[in-house]
Amino acid sequence: MANTWGYGAMTNSLGDIQNAKAIIIFGANPAVNHPVGFRHFLMAKERNNAQLIVVDPRFTKTAAKADLFAQIRPGTDIPFMYGMLHIIFKNGWHKKDFIDQRVYGMEDVMKEAKKWTPSLTANVTGVSEDLLIQITRAYAKSTPGTLIWAMGLTQHSIGSSNTRMAPILQLALGNMGEEGGGCNILRGHDNVQGATDMCCLSHTLPGYYGLSAGSWKYFAKSWGVDYEWLAGRFKDKKWMSKKGFTLARWYAGVLAGKAGEDKIHNGGTNLKALFVMGNGITSISQQAKVKEALDALDLIVLADPFVNEAAILTDKKDDVFILPAATQFETSGSVTATNRSAQWRSEVVKPMYESKTDHDIMFELAKRLGFYDQFTKGMLIKENKKSFKFPEDATDEIARIIKTIGLTGWTSKRLKKHQENWHLFDQVSMRGIGPMKGEYYGLPWPCWTESHCGSPVLYDVHRPVKEGGMGFRNRFGLVHDGVSQLAGVGIKDAKVEGGYPEITAKNIEKVLGIKLSEDEKKKIGKNWKVDTSGIIAAKCMEFGIAPYGNAKARAKVWTFPDQIPMHREPLHSPREDLVKKYPTYKDKPNHYRVDTRYASVQNKEDWSKKFPINLVTGRLVNLNGAGVENRASKYLAALTPEMFCDINPNLAANHGIRDGDMMWIHSPEGTKIKVKAHYSYSVGEDRVFIPFHFAGFFQGEDRTGNYPEGTKPYAVGESANTVTNYGYDIITQIPETKGGLCRVEKA
Amino acid sequence: MSEITQKALTTKVGRRSFLKMAAIAGAFGATGAIAGGNVTRAATDEEVKNPYPGSKLVKTICTACSVGCGIIAEVQNGVWVRQEVATDHPISLGGHCCKGADMIDMVRSKVRVKYPMVKEGGAWKRISWDTALDKIAKKLGDLRKTSGPDSAIFLGSAKMSTEQAYYFRKFAAMFGTNNIDHQARI
Numbered sequence: 021m022a023n024t025w026g027y028g029a030m031t032n033s034l035g036d037i038q039n040a041k042a043i044i045i046f047g048a049n050p051a052v053n054h055p056v057g058f059r060h061f062l063m064a065k066e067r068n069n070a071q072l073i074v075v076d077p078r079f080t081k082t083a084a085k086a087d088l089f090a091q092i093r094p095g096t097d098i099p100f101m102y103g104m105l106h107i108i109f110k111n112g113w114h115k116k117d118f119i120d121q122r123v124y125g126m127e128d129v130m131k132e133a134k135k136w137t138p139s140l141t142a143n144v145t146g147v148s149e150d151l152l153i154q155i156t157r158a159y160a161k162s163t164p165g166t167l168i169w170a171m172g173l174t175q176h177s178i179g180s181s182n183t184r185m186a187p188i189l190q191l192a193l194g195n196m197g198e199e200g201g202g203c204n205i206l207r208g209h210d211n212v213q214g215a216t217d218m219c220c221l222s223h224t225l226p227g228y229y230g231l232s233a234g235s236w237k238y239f240a241k242s243w244g245v246d247y248e249w250l251a252g253r254f255k256d257k258k259w260m261s262k263k264g265f266t267l268a269r270w271y272a273g274v275l276a277g278k279a280g281e282d283k284i285h286n287g288g289t290n291l292k293a294l295f296v297m298g299n300g301i302t303s304i305s306q307q308a309k310v311k312e313a314l315d316a317l318d319l320i321v322l323a324d325p326f327v328n329e330a331a332i333l334t335d336k337k338d339d340v341f342i343l344p345a346a347t348q349f350e351t352s353g354s355v356t357a358t359n360r361s362a363q364w365r366s367e368v369v370k371p372m373y374e375s376k377t378d379h380d381i382m383f384e385l386a387k388r389l390g391f392y393d394q395f396t397k398g399m400l401i402k403e404n405k406k407s408f409k410f411p412e413d414a415t416d417e418i419a420r421i422i423k424t425i426g427l428t429g430w431t432s433k434r435l436k437k438h439q440e441n442w443h444l445f446d447q448v449s450m451r452g453i454g455p456m457k458g459e460y461y462g463l464p465w466p467c468w469t470e471s472h473c474g475s476p477v478l479y480d481v482h483r484p485v486k487e488g489g490m491g492f493r494n495r496f497g498l499v500h501d502g503v504s505q506l507a508g509v510g511i512k513d514a515k516v517e518g519g520y521p522e523i524t525a526k527n528i529e530k531v532l533g534i535k536l537s538e539d540e541k542k543k544i545g546k547n548w549k550v551d552t553s554g555i556i557a558a559k560c561m562e563f564g565i566a567p568y569g570n571a572k573a574r575a576k577v578w579t580f581p582d583q584i585p586m587h588r589e590p591l592h593s594p595r596e597d598l599v600k601k602y603p604t605y606k607d608k609p610n611h612y613r614v615d616t617r618y619a620s621v622q623n624k625e626d627w628s629k630k631f632p633i634n635l636v637t638g639r640l641v642n643l644n645g646a647g648v649e650n651r652a653s654k655y656l657a658a659l660t661p662e663m664f665c666d667i668n669p670n671l672a673a674n675h676g677i678r679d680g681d682m683m684w685i686h687s688p689e690g691t692k693i694k695v696k697a698h699y700s701y702s703v704g705e706d707r708v709f710i711p712f713h714f715a716g717f718f719q720g721e722d723r724t725g726n727y728p729e730g731t732k733p734y735a736v737g738e739s740a741n742t743v744t745n746y747g748y749d750i751i752t753q754i755p756e757t758k759g760g761l762c763r764v765e766k767a
Numbered sequence: 768m769s770e771i772t773q774k775a776l777t778t779k780v781g782r783r784s785f786l787k788m789a790a791i792a793g794a795f796g797a798t799g800a801i802a803g804g805n806v807t808r809a810a811t812d813e814e815v816k817n818p819y820p821g822s823k824l825v826k827t828i829c830t831a832c833s834v835g836c837g838i839i840a841e842v843q844n845g846v847w848v849r850q851e852v853a854t855d856h857p858i859s860l861g862g863h864c865c866k867g868a869d870m871i872d873m874v875r876s877k878v879r880v881k882y883p884m885v886k887e888g889g890a891w892k893r894i895s896w897d898t899a900l901d902k903i904a905k906k907l908g909d910l911r912k913t914s915g916p917d918s919a920i921f922l923g924s925a926k927m928s929t930e931q932a933y934y935f936r937k938f939a940a941m942f943g944t945n946n947i948d949h950q951a952r953i
Binding site: 053222253255263264266268344362363376378379386394415446447461731753 | 825826827828829830831832833834835836837840842845846847853855856857858859860862863864865866867869870872873874875876877878879880881882883884885886887888889891896899900901902903904905906907908910914915916917918919920921922923924925926927928929930931932933934935936937938940941942943944945946947948949950951952953
């Protein structure tokens with residue numbers, strides 16, 4: 021999505037969904053996963069009679085509330101959306117003006133959409149032609165429409181194409197930059213947005229700054245440390261700019277060198293130490309490999325309020341450390357909601373028992389590793405202090421440095437004021453009243469300056485920048501294939517007409533038609549992303565423009581293997597006939613430091629013969645993530661005390677499995693889990709559903725004896741990810757856990 | 768007793784466990800008689816209205832999902848005693864799902880990790896923070912020297928605060944590796 025229009029975040033807000041006239045949901049189940057957020061969806065139905073459309077492999081609780089429901093075959097969202105576009109273009113339901121002014125490369129999409137006739141789409145997706153037409157008509161004719169997704173769209177080998185396809189559908193209908201429209205990703209955990217913005221990621225620095233020497237120099241300077249010292253901490257400068265291993269495949273970094281394992285590129289060493297802080301180890305696929313990797317490590321450190329089940333899974337006998345980490349109720353700080361709004365948490369109680377906060381653990385280790393002064397110096401710089409106060413000084417450090425997503429306005433003082441005044445914000449528009457007038461709740465980023473109001477609807481050119489307006493970001497150059505990438509429409513009340521480039525020290529005088537003073541010339545940063553002087557932001561506000569430019573969104577990403585999204589069958593597809601027609605990618609060497617297989621897995625055999633059943637995973641209402649936290653609650657655990665599998669009674673009966681019987685699920689990798697059968701018509705006969713929150717059992721073996729005394733959670737069971745299949749997104753390396761295959765058997 | 772209630776009782780409580788319960792009730796009744804009935808008394812109106820005198824209300828945000836519902840925690844003498852919905856919160860407007868309604872158990876659950884531990888010779892052993900941190904830092908430092916900083920990987924969290932997540936990224940940077948990631952990758 022960031023590759024389409026600049027940022028990869030939810031564009032509108034939950035409250036704004038109340039403005040929608042139609043809602044289409046792909047691979048998300050907010051009624052269960054975001055129940056309170058789902059209230060805003062239901063309000064749209066009440067207020068606007070909005071059509072609620074759900075496209076999902078199973079009949080979820082969200083689908084139960086839908087006006088129209090399409091039970092799609094896993095991994096065929098791209099054909100489904102092309103099928104919709106086929107009908108939209110054919111009937112002229114697309115917004116021509118919008119596309120002309122604000123989108124680049126839509127012609128290529130139109131060409132591809134022509135192929136996806138309703139009958140072809142029906143064949144590939146399993147959704148009937150009639151229903152496809154009915155859904156398309158309902159959605160395209162009721163604008164603004166909002167498009168919702170979650171992990172059901174991302175966890176595929178073609179996930180990064182899926183997340184470009186959905187924006188393309190919205191761009192075609194002119195649903196972007198509109199109240200009640202937008203691409204609204206529902207994040208999973210409470211601070212996925214914030215932790216992602218801070219880039220606990222192997223390919224970026226906080227604020228999505230890349231890993232180039234220029235970025236590192238900016239951070240070294242901003243952290244108050246010598247760049248050469250920082251570079252000296254790495255193997256060498258070359259490795260400083262290389263993407264690291266990801267959460268999805270870290271185990272490969274341990275196992276490399278063993279027979280049959282993927283090759284790695286990690287500076288001549290395997291991974292030997294694993295340091296985990298707040299990350300359930302059973303949340304990634306290939307748990308059998310994860311176990312092997314855990315067993316082979318030299319050092320495992322697990323810092324969590326509850327036992328991280330890595331400790332249960334491994335047979336490693338020494339050097340496994342469990343540290344009691346405090347919860348977020350035993351510290352304070354900010355958290356970014358799915359809509360880019362920051363919310364302040366106050367400390368409820370002091371850390372319980374002997375637990376320490378995450379940052380205290382980091383500070384203590386930094387002291388012992390000899391870089392504590394460098395580590396904490398960034399908090400002293402703003403006011404030239406002698407000592408710091410966490411988290412406030414860290415919040416202000418972030419605000420001082422992160423320009424790319426506009427965090428300048430997120431000072432601790434402002435965020436606390438928003439917390440004190442919850443009652444003064446409107447639930448739909450998020451506008452403040454009284455003393456909060458002129459600000460949106462939580463100052464949704466980009467919040468360009470210390471007095472900016474925040475931006476509740478991204479890319480909205482109908483409102484002035486000082487009220488949160490902006491165009492699409494100019495991120496991909498000025499010209500491509502001879503076509504200007506700048507927008508053909510200006511932002512409301514801007515003193516610069518039409519599109520304009522991202523603002524730099526070099527072009528600011530020309531774009532704004534001003535002359536900088538000598539003093540300003542001396543102080544100004546190279547461009548808006550690194551201008552800590554605030555001059556670029558201030559001038560842009562004065563002229564009513566967003567510092568990041570006003571460009572076209574692009575339907576075509578010329579740096580990706582598929583320039584426009586193309587359907588490719590999952591690595592393990594139940595439709596061997598379609599694998600030939602829509603094959604996956606070639607194997608990709610050095611994908612985040614590890615060679616990753618695509619075609620060689622898909623072509624190894626006709627997987628559908630031995631493994632004819634689609635395997636779908638998801639959440640339950642009472643548990644989240646790897647389930648570590650909620651299974652520690654007696655009451656929540658009691659709602660689903662054991663692991664189970666939703667199975668269609670006919671499929672079950674054909675395998676002699678009765679409701680409540682134990683059954684085996686086998687994966688193509690040769691792994692298996694033993695779970696309780698739960699008859700359900702929410703899945704068809706060609707697929708089963710399993711929740712991914714359980715751990716403690718492994719391939720039929722009860723490992724709960726490994727819990728240290730008094731720490732065993734109230735519910736345990738097999739981890740779904742022991743049987744989710746091999747397969748990773750071609751760009752992001754997100755695991756393909758939503759379109760794999762399996763075989764079922766009575767236990 | 769209606770037929771339905773009777774059925775519910777008999778299915779939930781087996782005969783044997785019902786007898787056990789009855790035995791316990793009998794024993795309790797006997798103790799109560801000896802104590803002369805002074806063990807309990809009716810709460811006063813004031814106690815009903817304000818069971819936690821001197822408590823304070825703290826505003827925070829649910830840690831389950833990204834909706835970001837408001838929570839009002841009632842704290843008395845440093846103990847989180849009650850949890851209330853935030854009716855004035857602009858996103859949740861007093862709503863809570865079952866996870867959010869039980870956030871208090873994130874803090875007071877009995878199965879929390881209570882002290883640092885290390886596995887030695889296959890058995891869990893309680894250790895002090897200083898010992899744990901010294902040992903971990905020594906091991907990390909040694910590996911860094913012998914195998915290079917890329918021999919470690921740091922998995923952070925979408926459950927951290929934004930400030931902590933930022934510091935976690937900085938920690939990996941200053942350790943000297945880009946082997947760092949978190950749940951956004953799944």
